[in-house]
Amino acid sequence: MAFLSTIPSLARALAERNYESATPVQTAVLEANAANRDLLVSAQTGSGKTVAYGLAIAPNLIAEAERLGQAAEPLALIIAPTRELALQVQRELAWLYQYAGARVICCVGGMEPRRERRDLAAGAHIVVGTPGRLRDHIERGALDVSKLKAVVLDEADEMLDLGFREDLEFILETTPKERRTLLFSATLPKGIASLANRFQHAATRIEVASGESGHADIEYRAIRVAPNEIEHAVVNVLRLLEAPSALVFCNTREAVRHLQAILLERGFSAVLLSGELSQNERNHALQALRDGRARVCVATDVAARGIDLPGLALVIHAELPHDAEILQHRSGRTGRAGRKGVSVLLIPNSRRRRAEQLMAIAGVQPVWSGPPSADEIRKLDQERLLRDPLLTESSSDEDRVMARALLDERSAEDIAAALVRVYRSRLPAPEEVQDPGQGREPRAPREGKGFERPSGPRSRSQGVWFRLDIGAKKNADPKWLLPMLCRRGKITKQDIGAIRIFERETKFEVSESVAKQFLANVGRPDGDPIRIELAAEGAERAPEKPRGARAFDRNAAPDRAPRGKRPKE
Template identity: 60%
Template sequence: MPFSTTHPALAKALSARGYSVFTPVQAAVLEPEAQGRDLMVSAQTGSGKTVAYGLALAPTLLGDAERFGRAEEPLALVVAPTRELALQVSRELEWLFAEAGARVATCVGGMEIRREARALQNGAHIVVGTPGRLRDHIERGNLNMQNLAAVVLDEADEMLDLGFREDLEEILDSTPPTRRTLLFSATLPKPIQTMAKRYQKDAHRIAAGAGNAQHVDIDYRAIRLAPNDLESGVVNVLRYFESGAAIVFCATRESVRRLHANLVERGFSAVALSGELSQSERTHALQALRDRRASVCVATDVAARGIDLPDLGLVIHAELPNDPEVLQHRSGRTGRAGRKGICVLLVPYPKRRRAEILLRAANVTAQWMNPPTAEAIEAKDAERLLESIAPATEEETAAVAALLAERSAEDIAAALLRAYRSRLPSPEDLTDAGPAQGSIGGQGAGERGYGAPNTAPRAGFEDTVWFRINTGRVNNADPRWLLPYLCRRGHVTKNDIGAIRIFDRETRFEIPRATAGRFAQMLRKTDDGDPDVQIETVPANAPEPSRAPPARRGPPPGGARRYPPRR
């Protein structure tokens, strides 16, 4: 669709911004059947929705005029779920309507409310804000909406998920009944449709790449690794793919704090985003990413909603999301506006089945792979270095000749490679991710101190207590990752763990009785509430579970066991 179909001022701004073609959702809002009507639009994250509703608003706000008149009461109101998204929307609308002389005011939590009140009193054509702060301004009498011609609810599903229903209803009830209501959302659950029926009139439905379809610009990878290798796995994934910018998602603020500190310690230029940070700290973190002073953002789901970063080519799920909608929202930070992106899920062995269920519910096909090794990362470094080498300039030719006179080309190339790698964080050595090779107790296992059922006890293991963990052969249980995991959880060394017996659906291991009490106490302290991994004492005289040999080598068909059980 040509730019001539939109307002001349916006067409000029789009051309100056480098736009050459509209995205599907942008073209859909300009169709004749959408003109002047309420819209209910579902589109994938990163499909250009902000520009889309800017294009849809232009005829309503400007009509036949080339420019806006004097700014007084607002003509349009845009409501966004988070501060970061509201600020981003404000910036987008400022350049989109710049040629039309629009004044855009922003009202978000965490900013000085008196400054926002003065901006509203001075007049604004478009107001962008978060639900709570907008409601506050309405109740204080700072925001007069008697001349409002249009309301946009951006990421409406997220606003309901965050508990803003009451705020949204009060805002919409305060607007004139003649307004246009544009509802934009990645998904359209039942609560959204109920709200649309109440506040929209004869809404035109637009579905542009919506639903659970896999984003065509995102390449999904699922990496299986040992539970204790998660942070090292993040390091190696960041080093292997080395995109312009990356975002790493964690489930809790504490996880963000810990992972951010570890990445900074390893030499990454990383920032953190979580709800415990002040607005000033969040703004500085995002600005560092936009200025490319930082290349990695570690964030929680809520803190990173709506963020659009330049050159964001990599999303890492350091901890699996709880549902497919969160997976899509997280992944949608990359692959935006036609750019390609990579999304990596780090999957501990016991959570393989859970990850498969999650991917299937999101209708996403991921390529399963082992974590990048140090050797693979070093090979990638050599490839990237080779691609970055440019021909020598005239000024450099003499210096190059002098170097070749003193050293061989191989020595110079090696020095260049060492210099290139010296500025990069070192890759981590991870636990072997190969499939479990049958039961333990053979020569290799005996050399590492794992006892078989009928072997004589090692010195110090004459009196022991048996524990069990609810992961077994069908979960790829293997001493190579079980041993360091148990040591970390129980604050013991590998010498404190005796025989390890892997059964079909559980693994039993013994601890000296003198150490068992402290081990159990540490297990309770380090319990993260994960139902997929539970460790408990084996009751006395408990029957031994089935230990039938597997029918085939390697992981079972379809991955690990079905977990959680169907109800």
């Protein structure tokens, strides 16, 4: 910790957080040639830049003393593009400066402005905020910037992308000319260079984002997928890696809603982030991820800007990003602070060349493979069960009494089998997927918008027909119907045959061997408003398919399955 020895209060805070060595960006901003200079820093998200500029401006704020004086007009202003990033920066600087006696406050959109004005009136050493809210406080006279010694623009490229250039210029023009200005940006486009030339003085250029530094702790995987099996591949990747938290990226709000619905239906605890959410809904989603109530977040690029998810170990690109810069931004959410992360790109054959171009530009060398298979995941589940806390934690006396009572009534094999069932019930079922790189078997002929099974163990003569009281008018679609039927009926996908969607109802076929069990299970109340009952035809004959009805079959997948939605309310 020698590089922090000149500021004991900050060194103490870092030691308590087990900071044993500096990251490249932290080392660079603390070099002698960067001291008291304006800095133009190119650094990737997750490189430790918040602590870097917190350390860099400390000599300007604390000088020779170990602690800051009474809070009054702010000494440092940190500008961030989003509310989440600003709050994250506030938390980081609060612990970094805790023994220096710093008062760090945050001013962002979505918070009560009157409370922020009261906080500013009470005095602050460091103010963190978003451009629009900071400008508003300056114009109203609530934020006095006359005593600023340092201004930091965090993720400046994002702020320009979001249209904050005018606000940034206004803020910088009102601050003292002798201030120190530190500009941090993942990329340095012309807009950033122009901003630097106008508001910085002989800035020292520091670049730590090129080469492999942005990917050193991230393992990249490129997975071949069939176009109609992308959602299934997402399910299997999540099941294979079992990350404590994962971020799945889509390119549109509609795709985000669709994929989150699929994951929820399959039993994942998933939330979504998109531009249509209110600030309150966004806060609830992020809090669910931070406290562990949700493990998967499905998001668009814009909605994910500035969020910090501690322990994020997995990023999945369900849809390819538009350019290499976005690929780096997405992937940079994992592999932070010395922790390892995995970034998975799902790539249909039609997009392979584009994917290879993106990764080449980003300097990424992925490991290529087909999608994780259901058998591979089941094998892993067996291994994980043996390490599950159910088996590894020590047992209490009460546990042992119950165990002996069970052994008196059941065999050890029966009890072990029940344990396996309990364990599996907690896990979403893996999907059957194919590797398009290995070729495909010939498909069944198309018939209208779906398929009919010509024969097989669950053909019409061997299946029992059921009906649902929803149809095409209420967005009935096999994409969500199938997992719902399996969940409610406690059967597998292989037990379901053809699915026929009519305008106002849906009929589907269940294997005769499990039909009785299925009927009993769906008859139990579970809060789902969708009613399932025997079709009028019973098991004697399949329902007639009128012109325009859609038919689907589990043994033959279409080239592109329709994107289903849950029923309209």
